[in-house]
Amino acid sequence: MDAPSPRGPVAPKPDWPGGAACVVCVTVHMDGPAVEVGRKQVPLGIHSRGRYSIRRGIPRHLGILARHNVPATFFMCGYDAELVPALMRDVHAAGHEIAAHGYVHEGWDLGAEEPELLKRTHRILSDCVGEAPVGWCSPSGRKSALTLPVLRRLGYIYDASEKDDDIPYLATVDGAVSEEMVILPNNTVSLDDVPAYREGQALAVEVLENWIQELHAIHAGAGYLHLTYHPRSGFGSGGPARAAIVDRFLREAAAMPGLRFMTLRDLAAHCLADPGAWRR
């Protein structure tokens, strides 16, 4: 930690695209059977929760996103793209961004294997939808010193794995602040379905209330809202009760003045067009 940069109680609004008061990035972590396969489980029976993403969760959420005309970022595992390439192409054809999320959701220390896994998933997703991903979010939130340099060399422009700030900031790659890569922090703490349902044991309606509190605070403040949900059954929001909460949240957000939905890719491009404004 070099010089600390205390930024005060209410972060000033950066220059958001189109002068928006608030940007909302909806990120969908598909987390299909890749998760179970990565754990060396047979993705059947009680371990078939990832298959729910394929059979019900993603179709259901594509419908919700279309209803609100929201472009989202879908973080996909390479294994899932190999398993159901047509579903990937459906998501892409609906106007959503396909971004990388590991091969089999590998959330453990990968050591020297990591570059090959990043490249493998990159190749699979590129071939599948005909467009190379430019964004990555760590499965399980781990990262090594190798990660960003490899991703940068593959042409990535953002990482969505950090949880340590309220707005985007330039990434440090190979020990130097990069003007070609930006960190788009997620909000695992308060705008992610899994911790609230799995650890917090919240009802869907309580999660909605929490998300709406965040929406109003962020809209009044710095203006960067990064929502994450999983279309799985089990810990996710694939099923009808929790999907309905996503639907209601998007309706509430869409009604806020000056709010703009955008993909992480578009937000990253906006930041990198004027990198000097995003130094931390």
Add this chain to the structure above:
Amino acid sequence: MTRMVALTVNVHGLGPEAATEPASALYGRFAHGNYTYHRGLARLLDTLRAAAVPATFFWPSSEAERCPALLELCLAEGHEVAAHGRAFEDPTTLGAAEEAAILEEAHADLTARCGTAPVGFRAPTGTLSAASFGILHRLGYRYDSSNVDDDAPYALGPDGAPGMVELPLNEGLTDATHFGRRLTQSRAEAFLTEELDALLPVDGFACVTLHPRGDLGLAREARIPVLLRLLDRARSVHGAEFRLCRDIAAAALGPDGSVTWNGKLR
């Protein structure tokens, strides 16, 4: 009966993870603590200034080294800086000599940064060894705030630290207790309020503990209203005053080392 609230802040940044993970792993899920340096601590300081609440900040010396400007800001705002170990070493895994060396080093470091010696201590990992109070007593500390065994201040003489007072912390009034379980803001607020309402009337003392981290603490933008409502409730519903821990300890300690709280010998 007077009612006093000790508002305390555990200045945890990357330190808890850095104690067990290599520096190369301090990203993503192991870097929630970065929020403290970039957002959380400054926001808490501004919020406390706006609410006119003095607070006691427990600083590990390693965290002071990571963000010295924020420690200076704490002092400039009139808050108390108290000791919180060096770098989240667990004293129960150390020998007494090693523990003493670490506490002495942290004590000297904080003294040099602040210009005055800290008089209070809180265990950074929550754990104490049988030797801890003796070491703190020898270094001249007047209070500890690590125990969770009472509702009001009491004397630490029987625990080997004559002339020291315990200001017991309360887990129900600690943000990390609830956010560590990933409760929603509203549920966390309900737990905090339930505890405050029941505790303050008992002996007129409550220790509230905050964390400036984004994950475990109340320092996020959306959570600050919860903190403000809690502070306001302590004042307007319970008639409590906010005091620095060192002032509470000084008022409770008699010249003979006895501790009196609200007229009762403790």
